[in-house]
Amino acid sequence: MRAAPTILHLDMDAFYASVEQASKPSLRGKAVIVGGLGPRGVVATASYEARRFGVHSAMPMAQARRLCPNGAYLIPRFRLYQAVSEIVMGLLRELSPLVEPLSLDEAFVDLEAGGVAFDSAAARAAGERLRADILAATGLSGSVGLAGSKMLAKVASEEAKPAGLLLIEPGTERELLAPMSVRTLPGVGPVTGQHLRRAGITTVGELAEAGEDELVRMLGRSHGVGLHRMALGLDDRPVVAERDTKSVSVEDTFDVDLHDRVRIRYEVQRLADRCVGRLRDSGHSGRTIVLKVRRYDFSTLTRSETLRGPTDAVAVVREAAARLLESVDTTGGVRLLGVGVSGLADYTQEDLFAFALAAEGEGAGPDPAGLEPTGPDAAGPDPAGPDPVGLDPVRAGAEGAVERGPGAVPGAPAGAVGALGAAEADPSALPDGPAGTSGTRPSPDGGMGAAGADGDVEAGSDRPAAAAEVHAADGAPGSAGTPGAGEARGTVDSVGASGASGEPRAGGGVGAAERRWGAGSDVWHAVYGAGWVQGSGVGRVTVRFERPGSGPGRVRTFRVDDPELAPSDPLPLVGEGPAAAAG
DNA sequence: TCTGGGGTCCTTGGGCGT
């Protein structure tokens, strides 16, 4: 807690929805809801127009549609949000080297460390200038909180929303906080809030009066002490510029619960592959493999296994996940599966083997393809007995390195083989369907980016009804399914036929007959220029031709195989960048 | 009328070595 309000918290207003509105002029001033569009989707962000209908984050999408039937429902385009976020974070770093991003749209800044502000007046000026700079650079508004601690700065930005600035003068915080709901404090969610309410505590003032001992008794040591201090306005946490990643995970919720054990095993394998892809992209390996299973009744189980050393080998993670699955009862059905890796390191067990081998075997000749196992069982039968299913994690790790053989580079770190290599090296991979619409212009996106946009968009009441119907049918058994966010959809009995790979694939081009247009995604037409897909189905694609700087554009419909229509990258929200000419 | 995805942190309880 410092004497001057020089900790700044920036929170962009309804970030995803605002980016979509800035990107698509026809949606400005309208209710925009961004989130998962499947039957089990939830709202990620709702524009302020949508919030007037009662729509809010984390609300089931079906409920949002009832409350706001004429809203524009969009799938998130994380790559675009990421790009905008980088611009904003860049502006923050101009203020101070101490910037702590909390998410794409939120960050703390230590103004004192940047030499920008040492008192209230300078802090306020810096905050106002920042808001103006963000508006100029992105066209978006953000809210700024300024205070002497992180907790209070965050409270302030929340109070300042939307598009405002609030500065909490040190010394006034207890008075300010006292009447606020306990839910205002970070760390008080629905459960703790209910707990406190039952004890007659609903405001921050009452929380402070309850005393530390009482809160520790109710909530446990760490939570109790922390909450009591926060209620008093005490918070010494520094702004931390860099945080190490602690775990990497992927999970999928299925439109329809899975019952078939074979199918469940297959999905776990796919998740393991994707997880390893992410792990390698981040330059990590990990020791603990975690399987997550959410059952039909929403109860969630986790099972984990810690290896003797860190790995980033597909085979090892697959096998561990498969073993863990064997200990889970899935009768009744499974709605979600997840695979994660924690206990991260920036080297692998296989690296150590390779290093040891290189150290002792100099002059023995290189392993040309990196195919030779480097582990203890490299020389044939293991005196301790066979290990056919990789029960020994470390040995399995060595085998994993072998499995990656075709892509392996002698002497290179294990991470040098990317997700693609892993996918290619996988002999048991089931066939995939069409790998998206990226044939002419591949834009590999492991997650919810362009591929994710392959879901539906229903942009306002003038959307093509036919398109919506067709997309709704995507969830039907045996359908072609949809990649990205919708990849778990429509895959009920169609193992391998979903075209749902989250991994980039080489040669992902598809024939014109299979060309599908990700609704909400950006396109370029040879005659009409930049636009975005408003809907598609029954052999047609509807495109609205507008760009961030234009007024609302016109809608035109084309055949899905129209040669003049091509996928495109998002246009910058402000100004005309190179992407504008990318058609 | 239902409840996403990707994380972090905390608590509890058991096993194990000292």
Added chain:
DNA sequence: TCTGACGCCCAAGGACCC
């Protein structure tokens, strides 16, 4: 040799955040 205390690691679950 047995037992309890202690610390550490691991596994599992839960709450919370955006």
